[in-house]
Structure formats: C-alpha cells, structure tokens
Amino acid sequence: MANTFDDIPVRDNMQTIAFYNLENLFDLVDDQYTNDNDFLPTSVKKWTPKRYDNKLRKLGFAISNIGKHETGKHPAIVGLAEVENAKVIEDLIASKHLDDCNYNYVHYDSLDERGIDVALLYDTNAFVVLHSEAFTVELFNNQGLPDYTRDILLVSGLLDGENVNIIVNHWSSRREGEKETEHKRIASSDKVGEIISSLRLVNPDAKIIIIGDFNDDPSSNSIKRLVEAYSLHNSMETLRSYNRGTSNHNRQWNLFDQILISSNFFKTSDHLFEYSSANIFDEDFLKLFNGKYKGTPFRTYVGKKYKGGYSDHFPVYAVFKK
Numbered sequence: 520m521a522n523t524f525d526d527i528p529v530r531d532n533m534q535t536i537a538f539y540n541l542e543n544l545f546d547l548v549d550d551q552y553t554n555d556n557d558f559l560p561t562s563v564k565k566w567t568p569k570r571y572d573n574k575l576r577k578l579g580f581a582i583s584n585i586g587k588h589e590t591g592k593h594p595a596i597v598g599l600a601e602v603e604n605a606k607v608i609e610d611l612i613a614s615k616h617l618d619d620c621n622y623n624y625v626h627y628d629s630l631d632e633r634g635i636d637v638a639l640l641y642d643t644n645a646f647v648v649l650h651s652e653a654f655t656v657e658l659f660n661n662q663g664l665p666d667y668t669r670d671i672l673l674v675s676g677l678l679d680g681e682n683v684n685i686i687v688n689h690w691s692s693r694r695e696g697e698k699e700t701e702h703k704r705i706a707s708s709d710k711v712g713e714i715i716s717s718l719r720l721v722n723p724d725a726k727i728i729i730i731g732d733f734n735d736d737p738s739s740n741s742i743k744r745l746v747e748a749y750s751l752h753n754s755m756e757t758l759r760s761y762n763r764g765t766s767n768h769n770r771q772w773n774l775f776d777q778i779l780i781s782s783n784f785f786k787t788s789d790h791l792f793e794y795s796s797a798n799i800f801d802e803d804f805l806k807l808f809n810g811k812y813k814g815t816p817f818r819t820y821v822g823k824k825y826k827g828g829y830s831d832h833f834p835v836y837a838v839f840k841k
C-alpha cells in the first residue's frame with residue numbers, strides 16, 4: 520500500500536483531535552459479563568488471533584495517519600467507540616503503527632448490554648489528564664426496567680499547556696427504528712448538556728470539544744438542540760452530502776460521527792488554540808475499491824462474513840492551531 524503520508528513537515532503549532540468507531544473491537548476471551556459470544560475463536564464469526572491482530576494493525580495504521588496531511592504527525596487525542604475493555608486498548612496502543620506514538624488512555628467499563636465502551640487515547644507528550652469521569656445515561660425499557668447503554672466520558676486536561684475538556688459519546692443506535700429510539704438519544708443529548716453546564720459553572724469560558732458516534736445526523740433534533748442551547752459549533756455540518764458521510768446504511772450516507780466545539784475556539788489569540796478545520800478521514804485505503812458498495816467503509820465483518828477490513832465507520836477529526 521503506497522503511503523502518501525510520508526515527508527509531510529511536522530507543524531508544532533497544530534494538533535489533531537479525532538474520533539473513531541472501531542466496529543466491535545473485542546478480545547479473544549469469553550467474558551461472562553458481556554455479550555461477546557460472537558467474538559470468540561469458536562464462534563460462527565471465527566474471531567481468531569490472526570484476525571484480531573490484523574484488525575489491530577489496520578486500525579493502528581489508520582489512527583496514526585488521521586490529520587497527518589495537515590499537521591505532519593499522529594493525532595494528539597482520539598476518542599474511541601466500540602472497545603470491549605482496557606485490554607483491547609492496550610493491544611491497540613502496542614500494535615505496529617502506534618507503538619511509538621506515546622499513547623496512553625482513559626477508559627471506564629460501562630453497563631452497556633453489548634459490552635462495548637467509549638475511551639480516549641492521548642499522546643502523553645501533547646496532553647496531560649487532570650480529571651476524568653464517566654456519566655451514566657439513565658434509560659428504561661417498556662417494562663420500566665433499566666436499559667443500559669454506553670456511558671459518556673469526560674476527560675479534562677492540558678493540551679500543550681492549555682485547558683480543554685473532551686466529552687466522548689456513543690449514543691443509542693437506531694436498530695429498532697429512528698423514531699422509536701429517538702428519546703434515547705435525546706436523553707444522551709440532555710446528559711451532555713448537564714456536563715457542559717457543570718463545566719461552565721466552574722469556568723464560564725471552558726473550552727469544550729464534544730466528539731462521538733451520535734447515531735444521529737447534524738440535522739437531527741438531539742444534535743441541533745445541543746448546538747443551539749449551548750452555543751456550540753458543529754464542525755461537521757457542512758460535510759455531509761448524498762455521496763459522502765461516515766457510515767453507509769442501505770446505500771444512504773449518514774454523518775453520525777461528529778465533532779462539536781464551544782465557540783471560544785474562534786477567538787483569536789497569540790498563544791491559545793483556535794479551530795482550524797475539520798474533515799472526514801475517508802482515505803481510499805479505508806474504502807471498498809470495487810463492487811456495488813464501492814467507496815463505502817471497508818468493514819471487518821458484514822453480518823457473519825469476515826471481510827478483513829478496518830471498520831464500518833470512517834474516523835472524523837478537527838485540527839486546532841495556535
């Protein structure tokens with residue numbers, strides 16, 4: 520594979536913050552507390568050590584190059600979705616293309632029914648964690664019983680010495696229908712609003728970056744109300760088109776993976792980070808190159824069929840500049 524990312528000058532005054540849904544990054548061990556039976560060497564999907572290592576290597580290659588065209592280096596911060604546990608994150612960090620990126624991570628186990636969590640990777644040379652916390656989204660099913668979903672992760676710290684707060688999300692899916700599940704994503708949206716309010720109570724000028732797979736588009740209620748109520752900027756709003764997005768379902772593009780930022784990233788100042796640009800990281804190597812699904816994400820599995828790709832989502836990223 521030709522690497523078009525070599526020989527790009529490193530820009531010390533820029534940093535990339537990215538988000539990537541990794542599509543079921545499960546280890547090979549049967550965990551009695553999670554629904555991981557599909558992802559075992561003995562399962563129908565035949566999730567073998569070779570397939571696991573292949574996926575780690577591919578994801579590592581993708582992550583190491585996000586934002587490289589703009590900054591000349593790997594991303595300072597990467598939010599992750601669909602990781603089973605801390606072990607898969609450690610294996611990812613130790614994989615071929617990431618082992619010299621100085622990544623560490625923040626992760627909490629959630630009660631999600633599928634056993635998948637969100638997490639945050641960060642380059643320890645660029646980011647110092649000062650505080651982290653997981654927030655539960657309280658949902659109930661038709662019987663009034665708890666309906667567990669992914670937690671929302673808040674990580675506050677210093678990015679090249681500047682205070683920033685990152686909120687990582689993976690909101691409830693549309694599997695039972697967009698309208699039928701909308702209330703779940705509204706609940707997550709409200710929880711993010713509470714987190715923003717609490718940050719602004721402590722510091723009215725808190726710099727906040729909200730990243731995630733929202734399972735909703737920029738035009739959806741759950742996103743629009745958040746943007747409007749908390750005067751945020753959705754850096755992804757202009758990127759969606761009929762032939763471009765981050766995931767593809769029934770031949771329709773969605774832009775479920777987004778990055779929202781507080782408007783103080785537009786204030787100009789000599790020594791503070793400003794928002795520069797945002798994009799979908801949809802390089803050709805992440806796409807199917809032929810067939811009727813040409814141009815869509817090159818996935819690890821389609822149903823039970825192993826394809827050996829990266830993920831069913833493209834990553835997204837925003838570049839910040841001092």
